[in-house]
Amino acid sequence: MKILGIETSCDETAAAVIEDGRHIVSNVVATQVEMHAKYGGIVPEIASREHMRALLPVVDSALEQAGMELPELDGVAVTHGPGLAGALLVGVNTAKGLALSHNLPFIGINHLEGHVYAAWLEEGVDPEARPGFPLMCLITSGGHTDLILMEGHGIYKLIGRTRDDAAGEAFDKAARVLGLGFPGGPEIQRVAESAVGLEPDLPRPRIRNSLDFSFSGLKTAVLRRAELKGMYPPPEESELDPAEVSEVANAFQEAIVDSMVLRTMDAIRKYRVNGIILGGGVAANSRLRQKMTEESPVEVIVPRPGLCTDNGAMIGAAAFFSLDRGSAFQWDLDVIPSLRLG
Ligand code: KG4
Ligand code: ZN
Numbered sequence: 001m002k003i004l005g006i007e008t009s010c011d012e013t014a015a016a017v018i019e020d021g022r023h024i025v026s027n028v029v030a031t032q033v034e035m036h037a038k039y040g041g042i043v044p045e046i047a048s049r050e051h052m053r054a055l056l057p058v059v060d061s062a063l064e065q066a067g068m069e070l071p072e073l074d075g076v077a078v079t080h081g082p083g084l085a086g087a088l089l090v091g092v093n094t095a096k097g098l099a100l101s102h103n104l105p106f107i108g109i110n111h112l113e114g115h116v117y118a119a120w121l122e123e124g125v126d127p128e129a130r131p132g133f134p135l136m137c138l139i140t141s142g143g144h145t146d147l148i149l150m151e152g153h154g155i156y157k158l159i160g161r162t163r164d165d166a167a168g169e170a171f172d173k174a175a176r177v178l179g180l181g182f183p184g185g186p187e188i189q190r191v192a193e194s195a196v197g198l199e200p201d202l203p204r205p206r207i208r209n210s211l212d213f214s215f216s217g218l219k220t221a222v223l224r225r226a227e228l229k230g231m232y233p234p235p236e237e238s239e240l241d242p243a244e245v246s247e248v249a250n251a252f253q254e255a256i257v258d259s260m261v262l263r264t265m266d267a268i269r270k271y272r273v274n275g276i277i278l279g280g281g282v283a284a285n286s287r288l289r290q291k292m293t294e295e296s297p298v299e300v301i302v303p304r305p306g307l308c309t310d311n312g313a314m315i316g317a318a319a320f321f322s323l324d325r326g327s328a329f330q331w332d333l334d335v336i337p338s339l340r341l342g
Pocket of ligand 2: 111115141142280281309310
Protein backbone atom coordinates (compact mmCIF):
# COMPACT_ATOMS: atom_id res chain seq x y z
CA MET A 1 0.00 0.00 0.00
CA LYS A 2 1.50 3.36 -1.07
CA ILE A 3 0.45 6.52 0.76
CA LEU A 4 1.30 10.14 0.00
CA GLY A 5 2.11 11.91 3.29
CA ILE A 6 1.87 15.71 3.43
CA GLU A 7 3.19 17.91 6.25
CA THR A 8 2.79 21.71 6.57
CA SER A 9 2.21 22.30 10.29
CA CYS A 10 5.16 24.64 10.85
CA ASP A 11 7.98 25.81 8.59
CA GLU A 12 8.74 22.74 6.46
CA THR A 13 6.72 22.03 3.32
CA ALA A 14 7.04 18.28 2.94
CA ALA A 15 5.66 15.34 0.97
CA ALA A 16 6.67 11.69 0.75
CA VAL A 17 5.49 8.38 -0.69
CA ILE A 18 5.61 5.58 1.89
CA GLU A 19 5.02 1.91 1.22
CA ASP A 20 3.36 -0.24 3.90
CA GLY A 21 4.21 2.25 6.64
CA ARG A 22 7.89 1.30 6.60
CA HIS A 23 9.61 1.95 3.29
CA ILE A 24 10.48 5.42 2.04
CA VAL A 25 9.82 5.46 -1.72
CA SER A 26 10.44 9.22 -1.90
CA ASN A 27 10.81 12.01 0.64
CA VAL A 28 10.98 15.73 -0.21
CA VAL A 29 11.34 18.53 2.35
CA ALA A 30 11.46 22.23 1.40
CA THR A 31 12.50 24.28 4.38
CA GLN A 32 11.48 27.90 4.85
CA VAL A 33 14.08 28.49 7.51
CA GLU A 34 15.84 31.30 5.66
CA MET A 35 12.59 33.29 5.33
CA HIS A 36 12.08 33.21 9.11
CA ALA A 37 15.71 33.46 10.26
CA LYS A 38 15.89 37.23 9.95
CA TYR A 39 12.93 37.55 12.34
CA GLY A 40 14.53 35.12 14.85
CA GLY A 41 11.45 32.85 14.85
CA ILE A 42 8.57 31.52 12.77
CA VAL A 43 6.25 34.19 11.34
CA PRO A 44 2.86 32.44 10.83
CA GLU A 45 1.74 34.54 7.83
CA ILE A 46 5.01 33.93 6.00
CA ALA A 47 4.72 30.20 6.77
CA SER A 48 1.23 29.94 5.20
CA ARG A 49 2.25 31.94 2.15
CA GLU A 50 5.34 29.83 1.56
CA HIS A 51 3.37 26.58 1.94
CA MET A 52 0.92 27.86 -0.72
CA ARG A 53 3.79 28.53 -3.08
CA ALA A 54 5.81 25.38 -2.39
CA LEU A 55 3.34 22.58 -1.68
CA LEU A 56 2.25 21.52 -5.17
CA PRO A 57 5.82 21.53 -6.56
CA VAL A 58 6.95 19.51 -3.50
CA VAL A 59 4.14 16.97 -4.05
CA ASP A 60 5.04 16.80 -7.77
CA SER A 61 8.67 16.06 -6.99
CA ALA A 62 7.76 13.42 -4.37
CA LEU A 63 5.60 11.67 -7.00
CA GLU A 64 8.26 12.07 -9.67
CA GLN A 65 10.99 10.61 -7.43
CA ALA A 66 8.64 7.71 -6.66
CA GLY A 67 7.99 7.25 -10.40
CA MET A 68 4.25 7.42 -9.75
CA GLU A 69 1.14 9.34 -10.74
CA LEU A 70 -1.57 10.33 -8.24
CA PRO A 71 -4.13 7.69 -9.32
CA GLU A 72 -1.62 4.92 -8.53
CA LEU A 73 -1.62 5.87 -4.84
CA ASP A 74 -3.67 4.03 -2.22
CA GLY A 75 -4.33 7.09 -0.09
CA VAL A 76 -3.44 10.65 0.84
CA ALA A 77 -2.56 11.59 4.42
CA VAL A 78 -2.01 15.04 5.90
CA THR A 79 -1.11 16.60 9.25
CA HIS A 80 -4.25 18.28 10.61
CA GLY A 81 -2.82 19.36 13.99
CA PRO A 82 -1.20 20.45 16.18
CA GLY A 83 0.48 23.39 14.48
CA LEU A 84 -0.08 26.85 13.03
CA ALA A 85 -3.71 27.19 11.90
CA GLY A 86 -2.98 28.87 8.56
CA ALA A 87 -0.10 26.53 7.75
CA LEU A 88 -2.22 23.45 8.54
CA LEU A 89 -5.10 24.81 6.42
CA VAL A 90 -2.91 24.91 3.31
CA GLY A 91 -1.88 21.28 3.79
CA VAL A 92 -5.32 19.93 4.69
CA ASN A 93 -7.16 21.66 1.85
CA THR A 94 -4.56 20.85 -0.78
CA ALA A 95 -4.43 17.20 0.32
CA LYS A 96 -8.23 17.01 0.38
CA GLY A 97 -8.41 18.38 -3.15
CA LEU A 98 -5.80 15.92 -4.42
CA ALA A 99 -7.57 12.96 -2.80
CA LEU A 100 -11.05 14.02 -3.89
CA SER A 101 -10.04 14.54 -7.49
CA HIS A 102 -8.84 10.93 -7.72
CA ASN A 103 -11.33 9.35 -5.31
CA LEU A 104 -8.56 8.23 -2.97
CA PRO A 105 -8.87 7.48 0.76
CA PHE A 106 -8.04 10.63 2.71
CA ILE A 107 -6.88 10.71 6.29
CA GLY A 108 -5.80 13.29 8.87
CA ILE A 109 -2.81 12.53 11.07
CA ASN A 110 -1.77 13.97 14.41
CA HIS A 111 1.68 15.53 13.90
CA LEU A 112 2.91 14.04 17.21
CA GLU A 113 1.81 10.57 16.11
CA GLY A 114 3.83 11.21 12.95
CA HIS A 115 6.95 11.86 15.07
CA VAL A 116 6.32 8.53 16.85
CA TYR A 117 6.00 6.60 13.57
CA ALA A 118 9.27 8.00 12.19
CA ALA A 119 10.75 5.18 14.29
CA TRP A 120 9.18 2.63 11.91
CA LEU A 121 10.99 4.10 8.89
CA GLU A 122 14.54 2.92 9.50
CA GLU A 123 15.51 -0.17 7.48
CA GLY A 124 15.29 -3.30 9.57
CA VAL A 125 13.65 -1.53 12.54
CA ASP A 126 10.20 -2.65 13.68
CA PRO A 127 9.51 -1.43 17.23
CA GLU A 128 6.38 -3.59 17.39
CA ALA A 129 8.41 -6.77 16.90
CA ARG A 130 11.50 -5.62 18.81
CA PRO A 131 11.53 -4.47 21.58
CA GLY A 132 7.70 -4.63 21.42
CA PHE A 133 4.92 -2.67 23.14
CA PRO A 134 4.58 -0.98 25.57
CA LEU A 135 6.97 1.77 24.49
CA MET A 136 7.75 5.12 26.10
CA CYS A 137 7.85 7.95 23.54
CA LEU A 138 9.63 11.22 24.22
CA ILE A 139 8.45 13.64 21.55
CA THR A 140 10.51 16.78 21.86
CA SER A 141 10.25 19.61 19.35
CA GLY A 142 9.73 23.35 18.94
CA GLY A 143 6.14 23.13 20.17
CA HIS A 144 6.06 20.06 22.44
CA THR A 145 7.96 18.08 25.02
CA ASP A 146 5.65 15.15 25.75
CA LEU A 147 6.16 11.77 27.38
CA ILE A 148 3.65 9.42 25.81
CA LEU A 149 3.08 5.81 26.79
CA MET A 150 2.30 3.78 23.64
CA GLU A 151 0.57 0.51 24.48
CA GLY A 152 -0.17 -0.50 20.90
CA HIS A 153 -0.87 1.07 17.49
CA GLY A 154 -3.04 4.12 18.15
CA ILE A 155 -3.18 3.54 21.93
CA TYR A 156 -1.55 6.47 23.68
CA LYS A 157 -1.49 7.92 27.17
CA LEU A 158 0.06 11.33 27.81
CA ILE A 159 1.96 10.95 31.08
CA GLY A 160 4.18 14.05 31.10
CA ARG A 161 4.39 17.38 29.30
CA THR A 162 6.10 20.71 29.61
CA ARG A 163 4.51 23.18 31.98
CA ASP A 164 6.00 26.15 30.11
CA ASP A 165 8.38 26.20 27.11
CA ALA A 166 9.01 23.24 24.83
CA ALA A 167 12.63 22.05 24.74
CA GLY A 168 13.09 23.27 21.15
CA GLU A 169 11.77 26.70 22.13
CA ALA A 170 14.28 26.80 25.01
CA PHE A 171 17.11 25.88 22.59
CA ASP A 172 15.96 28.65 20.23
CA LYS A 173 15.75 31.25 23.01
CA ALA A 174 19.11 30.30 24.57
CA ALA A 175 20.70 30.58 21.11
CA ARG A 176 19.30 34.08 20.70
CA VAL A 177 20.80 35.17 24.06
CA LEU A 178 24.17 33.78 22.92
CA GLY A 179 24.02 35.64 19.60
CA LEU A 180 23.59 32.42 17.58
CA GLY A 181 21.31 31.94 14.57
CA PHE A 182 17.84 30.41 14.13
CA PRO A 183 16.86 27.61 14.58
CA GLY A 184 18.87 27.51 17.78
CA GLY A 185 19.08 23.76 18.41
CA PRO A 186 21.56 22.89 15.63
CA GLU A 187 23.56 26.07 16.38
CA ILE A 188 23.89 25.27 20.11
CA GLN A 189 24.91 21.71 19.24
CA ARG A 190 27.51 22.98 16.77
CA VAL A 191 29.22 25.46 19.08
CA ALA A 192 28.94 23.21 22.17
CA GLU A 193 31.18 20.69 20.40
CA SER A 194 34.20 22.97 20.81
CA ALA A 195 33.62 23.67 24.53
CA VAL A 196 36.39 22.68 26.89
CA GLY A 197 33.91 22.46 29.76
CA LEU A 198 35.08 24.91 32.42
CA GLU A 199 31.64 26.48 32.82
CA PRO A 200 29.82 25.70 36.11
CA ASP A 201 26.62 23.65 35.77
CA LEU A 202 23.25 25.24 35.05
CA PRO A 203 20.20 23.97 36.98
CA ARG A 204 18.30 20.80 35.96
CA PRO A 205 14.72 21.75 36.79
CA ARG A 206 12.60 18.88 38.11
CA ILE A 207 9.00 19.05 39.31
CA ARG A 208 8.35 16.95 42.43
CA ASN A 209 6.04 13.93 42.11
CA SER A 210 5.34 14.62 38.46
CA LEU A 211 6.63 13.51 35.09
CA ASP A 212 6.15 17.03 33.71
CA PHE A 213 9.00 19.17 32.40
CA SER A 214 9.77 22.83 32.98
CA PHE A 215 12.39 24.71 31.00
CA SER A 216 11.66 28.37 31.72
CA GLY A 217 13.94 28.41 34.82
CA LEU A 218 16.81 27.06 32.76
CA LYS A 219 16.17 29.65 30.10
CA THR A 220 16.37 32.41 32.73
CA ALA A 221 19.54 30.85 34.17
CA VAL A 222 21.23 31.08 30.74
CA LEU A 223 20.20 34.71 30.47
CA ARG A 224 21.60 35.50 33.97
CA ARG A 225 24.85 33.66 33.18
CA ALA A 226 25.22 35.61 29.92
CA GLU A 227 24.52 38.91 31.72
CA LEU A 228 27.06 38.06 34.41
CA LYS A 229 29.71 37.42 31.80
CA GLY A 230 28.91 40.65 29.94
CA MET A 231 27.68 38.69 26.92
CA TYR A 232 24.10 39.99 27.08
CA PRO A 233 22.92 42.49 26.02
CA PRO A 234 25.53 42.02 23.28
CA PRO A 235 28.43 44.45 23.75
CA GLU A 236 28.41 47.17 21.09
CA GLU A 237 32.13 47.69 20.88
CA SER A 238 33.35 44.08 20.66
CA GLU A 239 32.44 40.65 19.33
CA LEU A 240 31.43 37.87 21.73
CA ASP A 241 34.28 35.54 22.65
CA PRO A 242 33.55 32.29 20.74
CA ALA A 243 35.15 30.20 23.51
CA GLU A 244 32.81 31.70 26.12
CA VAL A 245 29.79 31.27 23.85
CA SER A 246 30.61 27.60 23.30
CA GLU A 247 31.05 26.98 27.04
CA VAL A 248 27.72 28.53 28.03
CA ALA A 249 26.03 26.74 25.08
CA ASN A 250 27.52 23.47 26.28
CA ALA A 251 26.39 24.05 29.88
CA PHE A 252 22.86 24.75 28.58
CA GLN A 253 22.83 21.68 26.34
CA GLU A 254 24.06 19.43 29.17
CA ALA A 255 21.37 20.76 31.53
CA ILE A 256 18.45 20.43 29.09
CA VAL A 257 19.55 17.00 27.88
CA ASP A 258 19.91 15.81 31.49
CA SER A 259 16.40 17.08 32.35
CA MET A 260 14.91 15.12 29.45
CA VAL A 261 16.90 11.95 30.16
CA LEU A 262 16.19 12.03 33.94
CA ARG A 263 12.44 12.45 33.41
CA THR A 264 12.36 9.69 30.80
CA MET A 265 14.19 7.35 33.19
CA ASP A 266 11.62 8.21 35.92
CA ALA A 267 8.85 7.39 33.43
CA ILE A 268 10.24 4.01 32.39
CA ARG A 269 10.76 2.99 36.02
CA LYS A 270 7.10 3.78 36.69
CA TYR A 271 5.61 2.19 33.55
CA ARG A 272 7.94 -0.75 32.86
CA VAL A 273 8.19 -0.44 29.12
CA ASN A 274 10.21 -2.56 26.68
CA GLY A 275 11.80 0.37 24.88
CA ILE A 276 11.99 4.09 24.27
CA ILE A 277 11.17 5.98 21.06
CA LEU A 278 12.75 9.40 20.65
CA GLY A 279 11.22 11.77 18.11
CA GLY A 280 10.72 15.43 17.14
CA GLY A 281 13.26 18.02 16.02
CA VAL A 282 15.15 18.10 19.33
CA ALA A 283 15.71 14.33 19.03
CA ALA A 284 18.12 15.25 16.21
CA ASN A 285 20.44 16.49 18.99
CA SER A 286 23.51 14.26 19.11
CA ARG A 287 24.11 14.73 22.86
CA LEU A 288 20.49 13.76 23.68
CA ARG A 289 20.71 10.68 21.45
CA GLN A 290 24.01 9.64 23.04
CA LYS A 291 23.00 10.25 26.67
CA MET A 292 19.58 8.61 26.38
CA THR A 293 21.19 5.52 24.86
CA GLU A 294 23.91 5.41 27.54
CA GLU A 295 21.53 5.84 30.48
CA SER A 296 18.62 3.66 29.39
CA PRO A 297 18.35 0.06 30.58
CA VAL A 298 15.95 -0.64 27.67
CA GLU A 299 16.47 -0.28 23.92
CA VAL A 300 16.30 3.29 22.55
CA ILE A 301 14.99 3.74 19.02
CA VAL A 302 15.87 7.06 17.48
CA PRO A 303 15.45 7.77 13.78
CA ARG A 304 18.20 9.51 11.81
CA PRO A 305 18.19 13.31 12.32
CA GLY A 306 16.41 14.02 9.01
CA LEU A 307 13.46 11.89 10.14
CA CYS A 308 13.34 13.58 13.60
CA THR A 309 12.74 17.06 12.18
CA ASP A 310 9.43 17.62 10.37
CA ASN A 311 8.88 15.57 7.20
CA GLY A 312 6.11 13.96 5.16
CA ALA A 313 7.49 10.42 5.49
CA MET A 314 6.44 10.15 9.14
CA ILE A 315 2.90 11.22 8.18
CA GLY A 316 2.71 8.54 5.48
CA ALA A 317 3.99 5.95 7.97
CA ALA A 318 1.50 6.88 10.70
CA ALA A 319 -1.31 6.87 8.13
CA PHE A 320 -0.66 3.25 7.12
CA PHE A 321 -1.16 2.09 10.70
CA SER A 322 -4.26 4.32 11.08
CA LEU A 323 -5.80 3.01 7.85
CA ASP A 324 -5.26 -0.47 9.29
CA ARG A 325 -7.57 0.65 12.07
CA GLY A 326 -10.16 1.61 9.49
CA SER A 327 -10.22 5.40 9.72
CA ALA A 328 -10.32 6.37 6.03
CA PHE A 329 -12.39 8.82 3.89
CA GLN A 330 -12.37 11.76 6.29
CA TRP A 331 -14.04 14.24 3.93
CA ASP A 332 -15.10 16.57 6.75
CA LEU A 333 -11.58 16.71 8.21
CA ASP A 334 -10.62 20.14 9.54
CA VAL A 335 -7.51 21.58 11.16
CA ILE A 336 -7.11 21.36 14.97
CA PRO A 337 -4.21 23.69 15.92
CA SER A 338 -4.12 22.48 19.55
CA LEU A 339 -4.67 18.76 18.90
CA ARG A 340 -3.19 16.50 21.60
CA LEU A 341 -2.00 12.92 21.58
CA GLY A 342 -3.09 10.66 24.42
O1 KG4 B 1 9.83 18.77 15.08
P1 KG4 B 1 10.36 20.06 14.56
O2 KG4 B 1 11.11 20.03 13.25
O3 KG4 B 1 9.20 21.10 14.40
C1 KG4 B 1 8.16 21.17 15.36
O4 KG4 B 1 7.26 20.31 15.30
O5 KG4 B 1 8.30 22.06 16.25
O6 KG4 B 1 11.30 20.70 15.70
C2 KG4 B 1 11.91 21.96 15.51
C3 KG4 B 1 12.77 22.25 16.75
C4 KG4 B 1 13.42 23.63 16.75
O7 KG4 B 1 13.15 24.26 18.00
C5 KG4 B 1 14.90 23.32 16.59
O8 KG4 B 1 15.75 24.26 17.26
C6 KG4 B 1 15.01 21.96 17.22
O9 KG4 B 1 13.83 21.29 16.83
N1 KG4 B 1 16.18 21.21 16.73
C7 KG4 B 1 17.20 20.85 17.54
C8 KG4 B 1 18.17 20.23 16.69
N2 KG4 B 1 17.69 20.22 15.42
C9 KG4 B 1 16.47 20.82 15.47
N3 KG4 B 1 17.39 21.02 18.85
C10 KG4 B 1 18.54 20.57 19.37
N4 KG4 B 1 19.53 19.98 18.64
C11 KG4 B 1 19.38 19.78 17.31
N5 KG4 B 1 20.36 19.21 16.60
ZN1 ZN C 1 7.45 18.43 14.59
